[in-house]
Amino acid sequence: MSRRRHSDDSDAGQPHKRRRTSEPSEIEERLESLICRVGEKSNSSLESNLEGLAGVLEADLPNYKSKILRILCTVARLLPEKLTVYTTLVGLLNARNYNFGGEFVEAMIRQLKECLKVNMYNQAVHLVRFLSDLVNCHVIAAPSMVAMFENFVSVTQEEDVPQVRCDWYIFAFLSSLPWVGKELYEKKDAEMDRLLSQTESYLKRRLKTHVPMLQVWTADKPHPQEEYLDCLWSQIQKLKKDRWQERHILRPYLAFDSILCEALQHNLPPFTPPPHTEDSVYPMPRVIFRMFDYTDDPEGPVMPGSHSVERFVIEENLHCIIKSHWKERKTCAAQLLSYPGNNKIPLNYHIVEVIFAELFQLPSPPHIEVMYTTLLIELCKLQPGSLPQVLAQATEMLYMRLDTMNTTCVDRFINWFSHHLSNFQFRWSWEDWSDCLTQDLEKPKPKFVREVLEKCMRLSYHQRIIDLVPASFSVLSPANPVCMYKYADESNRSLPGYTVALCLTIAIKNKASNDEIFGILKDVPNPNQEDDDDEGFSFNPLKIEVFVQTLLHLAAKSFSHSFSALAKFHEVFKTLAESDEGKLHVLRVVYEVWKNHPQMIAVLVDKMIRTQIVDCAAVANWIFSSELAHDFTRFYIWEILHSTIRKMNKHVLKIHKELEDTKARLARQHKRRDSDDDDDDDDRSTDREDGPLEEQIERLQEKVESAQSEQKNLFLVIFQRFIMLLTEHLVRCETGGIDVFTPWYKSCIERLQQIFLQHHQIIQQYMVTLENLLFTAELDHHILAVFQQFCALQA
DSSP states (O other), X not given: OOOOOOOOGGGTTOHHHHHHHHHHHHHHHHHHHHHHHTTSOOSSOHHHHHHXXXXXXXXXXXXXXXXXXXXXXXXXXXXXXXXXXXXHHHHHHXXXXXXXXXXXXXXXXXXXXXXXXXXXXXXXXXXXXXXXXHHHTTSBOHHHHHHHHHHHHHGGGOSSOOHHHHHHHHHHHHTTHHHHHHHHHHHOHHHHHHHHHHHHHHHHHOOOTTHHHHOSBSOOSSSOOOBHHHHHHHHHHHHHHTTTOOSSSOOGGGGGHHHHTTSOXXXXXXXXXXXXXXXXXXXXXOBOOOOOOGGGOSSSSOOOOTTSHHHHHHHHHHHHHHHHHTTOHHHHHHHHHTOTTTTTTTXXXXXXXXXXXXXXXXSOOSSOHHHHHHHHHHHHHHSTTTHHHHHHHXXXXXXXXXXXXXXXXXXHHHHHHHHHHHTTTTOOOGGGGGGGGGSOTTSHHXXXXXXXXXXXXXXXXXXXXXXXXXGGGTTTSOOOOOOOOTTSSGGGTTSTTHXXXXXXXXXXXXXXXHHHHHXXXXXXXXXXXXXXXXXXXXXXXXXXXHHHHHHHHHTTTOHHHHHHHHHHTHHHHHHHTOSHHHHHHHHHHHHHHHTTOHHHHHHHHHHHHHTTSSOHHHHHHHHTSGGGXXXXXXXXXXXXXXXXXXXXXXXHHHHHHHHHHHHHHHHHHHHHHHHOOXXXXXXXXXXXXHHHHHHHHHHHHHHHHHHHHHHHHHHHHHHHHHHHHHHHHHHHHHHHTOOSOOHHHHHHHHHHHHHHHHTHHHHGGGHHHHHHHTSOTTSOHHHHHHHHHHHHXXX
């Protein structure tokens, strides 16, 4: 909440006036600072700070009421971890000024409606929770809150609406009960019983097809991976059984009970949930991540059970702290560690579990992945005596459970762990993981260690990683990332193209032009050409092989050298790779040359897409080709594919934005002309003005259609190749009587899930096409299940 100061130029030369006009601004900034900082550590008690602040705000209400209302509504939405602090403050103000309390409630309802209208459902949950806690502060009458919740639960009776809509309203209701359940039950027990009964009925008939796609682990041992509403329902059931006694929420309003109980209460204005529209985008369902229980920290305070409401409250508050402060890792770490009541709970375990819950959240984490790495490093610095041990314990647990871990989450675990090690001199007790050395190298544990070491090498250098890792791990250590130039050895002089490669080497070193390179390549025989063919530059695999091998070898010194080589001989690349087969062969040769340096392959492919030497569909076909079968389950292959899809998506968005901007310019031009009352303008000048823009719009529309067609084709290629590979595997297993669920199958089917999840917003545009062409009812149920799970995410 920043404020922009405005100065009035007319006051120049009259400093006394300027000083007088700046005073309200200074007071407003002071009010904002006081409200935002209340509840933070201070020498005085929270109660005395709240009482003092209520007095200050009451005195300023006559002049700054709208500003105070705006700040309080904003903190209710954006600082949910201090919810009860602010509800108490509003309660004290309501006790002193009844009209202000009424205006605040109305402002909150307006803000709630606005949030729902613009799909800000996470913030809307915080507002609902805030309103419910105002019942405890005697600001809102309990019956009107129950009436609002009745309207929420009635959404489950609506017809032809997505399940995720009903889910959100049920979640908003249930997640408010830890704060207000006791008060509502005391006042309206029969109505509350009816609401809970309707909720239970809805939860029983809910479809949960989506759950397997969102689980971090496929196994429920040692901790069940529960769907979020099922878990919350169990927690609320236990809370009800415990007579709504909750022991963790900070409730400062209890200290002011004698003041607040005298206050007059307000009824909520009637609230009808806005109807479902095509533009409504509801939050996706989630699966609750569980990693620790009370047995993991036998010496410290007891961790609340997974179905205790305290676990829900603690996790919600920690998630809120991260959301409020994620851009400032130092502040975020300090706020997490100063969480209230930290002496009653094993806070470090809760923090680590919540951070990993966000990092592994599917389809994507709430914040960028690197934030979680930096936050954990900061926490280790602030608590060097305890947090690193908890983190090491968590890492060990994650490693032990790799066999059942979702492949997307394994990728994130690899990225986090390698980055974390790079900040601590790559020190780790590798011998503890020597069990992976006796397993098949395709199994999750050896694959994980291999990929971590590969990533560590990217963050360091080859020899250092070799020196750090025990000799027994050499089978998993990364290969020396050197260029494999097949024309380097004289013993290969019998290879076709050997002499041309020597000529090319000399020519490139002598700064030959593109025409000279074409001249040298002209005489390379085409192994595919049996008949006489006069086409000079039709697909010739040997020509591509000799040129690409030689050029990449000469430019092997660094990424920059390679980029310069691609730029200098761009015309040669474009000519050689004109056909689809040519593009595919360029990628094959890049792989042959740099197969020991996955990062170089990823970087070169990225550059070739940007410079249009190869296209996205060619990269997809190459990834699923037989030549890459050996590396198909490697991390870098999927890094390349996802990067390729993202580039295609950005390309479509960029052209679409250009089209919208041009349309807006034309609309502005029309508006200016319509407002111009000059009758001298004739129709011909109007046509002259509009002509260029209309032509540009026409061209851009064609480009958008072409780009979208290319995008759709890319997804069709990817899904078609997945289906072919998986079908072949399933048939082979069935005819050979072999178990389908091999490590390769797990990796492949979960990579298919990953494509759906990571690009869900784009893929949803092409659902009908995918259903009609690829994911038909005749498809094997193993593969079709993935598509059905994806469809259920927004159903």
